Amino acid sequence: MAVVALVAGCSSPPPPAPPAAPVARAPAPAAPAAKPPSGRVSMATSEKAYRQDGARAIYAAYPDSIYKGKLPPLLHAIAVVETEIDANGNVRDVRMLRAPSHAPDVTARVRELIRKASPLPAPARLGTVKYTETWLVDKSGKFQLDTLTEGQL
Known part of the structure; x- marks a missing residue:
């Protein structure tokens, strides 16, 4: 018995297993397209x-500041504003094309509202877009955008 144990201890290890055949794998799914921070996309x-999409977004951001119904005569x-938007919807620039000289507070507020939205x-x-919007502001401070206006009395 001692001889069998001695011979068994001296034997060489079994040969390695042959390499496995390569397995065909499906390509990894593409990473989803990066969504803009707001999650809102304009087509x-x-x-x-x-x-239209920009005006709706501003209305959604400030529902309590929208003048309901027809504006007074x-x-x-009235402020005419050019807004530049990057590919992610971020406001790059706000430029007043027509600022109400008698109401500088309106100019500052409109800029602030656009930037905060x-x-x-x-x-x-479009990739990026530069668009023009007319802001119609009532003495109460509430406004309508010309794109979505309900008209005037």
């Missing part, structure tokens, strides 16, 4: 179409 194909201020919907098809 607009023009500046004019993007205006005399408005406190950022990011607006990401312009997916």
Whole structure:
């Protein structure tokens, strides 16, 4: 018996197993496209179409500041604003094309409201967009955007 144990202890290890055949694997799924921080995306194909999406986003950001119904015949201020949006919907620039000189507070407030509403919907098809909007402001401080206005008395 001692001889069998001695011989068994001296034997060489079994040969290694042959390498396994390569396994075909499905390609890893592509990483999902990065979503803009707001999660809102505009499928607009023009500046004019993007205006609608931008106006809706601003209305959604400030529901208590929207003037309900037809605006009065005399408005406190009208501001024409050009807003530049990057590919993620972030406001890059706010430029006053027509500022109400008698109401500098309105100019400052409009700029602030636009910047605080950022990011607006990401312009997916446009990449970036620069659009113009007219702000119609009542003496109460409430406003309508020309794109979504209910009209004037």
